Amino acid sequence: MTNSEIVDLLELTGRLMELHDRDAFKTRTFQTAAFNLDKSTADLPNLPVDELVKLQGVGKSIAQKIREIAETGHLSDLDELLAQTPEGVLDMFRIKGLGVKKVRTLWQELGITNLRDLQLAGENGQIAKIKGFGASTQEKILAALEFLQEQQGKVRMDKAAMIANLLHDELATHFERVEVSGQVRRKAQEVDLIQLLIQTNDPVSAMLTLKKLPNLAQNEAESSPFAWRGQLAGFDVQIELLFYPAEQINRQLFIQTATETHLKQAGTGGVPLLQVAYSSVLAEIVDSADVAEVEAAIYERAGLPYIVPEMREDDFAFRWASRHQNEELVTWDDLRGTLHNHSTWSDGKQSVADMAAYCRELGLAYFGIADHSKTASYAGGLDAERVRQQQLEIDALNRGFSTDFRIFKGIESDILGDGSLDYDNETLATFDYVVASVHQTLTMSLEKATTRLLKAIENPYTTILGHPTGRLLLAREGYPIDHRAIIDACAEHNVIIEINASPYRLDIDWHWIEYAMQQGVMLSINPDAHDLVGLLDMHYGVAIGRKGGLTKAMTFNALTLNEMTTYLQQRREKIRM
Known part of the structure; x- marks a missing residue:
């Protein structure tokens, strides 16, 4: 069991306890523990009870629950709740805007126990008639259902790569050569088919070998003598394994990739x-x-x-x-630093010092901290006094580095509803740079969203426009924006556009990278890291950047430490003029 798996089980237990109207105090203990442990870096699976109780939000009862999860892989309290909950009700939690109370109401008052019934109830106007819902909520539920249906059977780039690698390693023990192909090799941001090529001169024997593998479920109707099709246990995405002799596999790898x-x-x-x-x-x-x-x-x-x-x-x-050569495309080795990251000052899991130290291990020359601003109270956003305290800590850390590494003082400033930035100008002036992002009031028309972003871009303190559409791949559609107008404004006001490298976002979409470069807008591959491992998400950002034709010359965080220092200093001096 991993920390995240333990936290997920505790969070789900708390959610189902609330759904079934269990004791409010006990429900809160699970919810509080899950909230606090989500940020913990402690080795939860291996800590004894007397060490677990020292963690914030963990009492003796929860500590014992954690030990039960770590030792057995499940929690009896949760098993009991799951047995009393229709599986379709759990699916309703995936609908944007449906919290526990609304799900309980839909279940108890309308008897809805699956997404199909939920859709029918919305189409028949039944949801709008429930007290506390209304026509607007009904419309949003139907839109969210439509979005989920469109994403069914897909996985994000990171999960697709993980599944493909698992299959590759397993198949490589049985076959002379196995190659990952198709969408995964092409680095698609969303994958609905994971494809691998298997070298064999005996497809009949190869098919028999695959039938013996325990986690592969074949769809015989879709398969053929030269193609195994089906699924890997635990995943909805389709798997395709194609058989080719040695003399064909290289050219087929090319054909199947494109x-x-x-x-x-x-x-x-x-x-x-x-x-x-x-x-x-x-x-x-x-x-x-x-x-x-x-x-x-x-x-x-x-x-x-x-x-x-x-x-x-x-x-x-x-x-x-x-217009370009392949050698111009950005690579991981071209990156010199990282600029959008979070620490324990807001909702990150590691300290500024630990995040910076890991960046040095990765061979980077600078680390930019961009914790949440004050409006993002749900994420521990920093008020002006905490900004000052964090910057003092950064000054102290920088004094301990040689001239080959530096921590830059940044902030992820919320773009407020009217397009203004969080903080007054006096506070904004204390940062080396500002990542401006929308986090709240995401339901907007194209005109509203575009106008909101344009005002933020016009603010002289905005250095980088963060995740421009606010999308979460396979979970939340981004708000609509006029990409050309936004990119043109960034060109006019010398604002960098972020490629948010988190595989959950990959925002700005790769299709707009070429236009941004044509307009002279640089792009920054930002991991939006909340822990050490998150810094490695820049690999996904590099892949998406390359897909969109991003060159090293137009990659902001490919600037050297001296170049970045000079750029940010000159920008601040220009604001003061």
């Missing part, structure tokens, strides 16, 4: 990439173990520039290649 639109692209001879890939003229090199050599040869024979796997989506990559 989209149909990409493969239709024709080169100087008018022959589409797909046809070239199948051509016999490649016979002399397809046996090569070097996949890159085979793929490069396919593009060369087609008379087209080589396109990296991330960009094999459509014809955009070829337009990009007419």
Whole structure:
């Protein structure tokens, strides 16, 4: 069991206790413990009761529950509650805007026990008639249901990679060669099919081997003699395992990675990439173990520039290649620092010192702290006095570093409803930089959202526009914005746009990266890290940046420490003028 798994079980127990109207005090003990432990860095699975009770929000009873979870993998209290709760009622918690009380009302007053009944009740107008709901809530529920249906069977980039790697490692013990292909290799931000290629000259034996693997459930109707299709236990996303002999697997890796639109692209001879890939003229090199050599040869024979796997989506990559070289694309090694991160001063799990130390381990030259601002009280946002205290701590830490590392003083300032920034100008002037983000009142029209962001961009203290649409992939659709107007305004006011590298966000969407670069707007690959591991999310940001054609030259946090220091200093001096 991990910390997050333990916290999830405690949180779910508290939620179901509230749903079933159990003792309010006991319910709060679970909810309080889950809230506090979510930020804890303690090794919860391995702590004894007498150590657990020393943690904030943990009494002896909860400590014993944690030990039960750690030792057995489940909690008897939760098992009892789950047995009394229809599975469909649990699904209702996934609906944006439905808290425990509303779910209980829908269940008890309308007898709704699944999402299908919930949708029918909304379409029939029954929800709007319930006291405390109304037509507006009903409309939002129906919209959220539609969004969830569209996302069904998909997983985020990070989970897709995890599943693909699990499959790869398992299959590699049974087959000579296994390759991750398709959407995962292409670094798609949302994945509905996880595909791997298996090298074999005996597909019948290969299929028998797969049938023996315990966690694979085959969909025989969708499978064929050369393709196993089904699911991995515990995940809804579809799995496809394709069988190819050694002489075909390299070219098939190319074909299966690219989209149909990409493969239709024709080169100087008018022959589409797909046809070239199948051509016999490649016979002399397809046996090569070097996949890159085979793929490069396919593009060369087609008379087209080589396109990296991330960009094999459509014809955009070829337009990009007419102006750029692949060597210009940003890489992890190009990143020199990180600028949007949180610490225990707000809702992060590690101290500023620990986060900075890990950045140094990663070989970065600077760490920017951007904790939440005062309006984000739910996330421990900093008031002006706590800002001052944090900055004193940063000054002390910086005195302990040599000239090759520095902590920058930033803030993630809420963009308020009218587009103004949290804090007065006097406080904003104390920061090295400001990440301006929307966190509250997310239901907006395109005009309202665009106007709100434009005002924030016009504020001279805004350095970086954070997660521009506020989306959460597969969970919450972003508010609509006029991307061109926003990017044009950032160009006019010299504001950087964030690529929020959290796999939950990946916002700004990669489709708008090229336009931003054309307008001269730099992009910052920001992890929005709340713990040490979160800093590694910049890998996802790099992948999405490359998919959109982001170059090192237009990547803000590819600036060296000296370049970043000079840039931020000159920007502050310009504001004072």
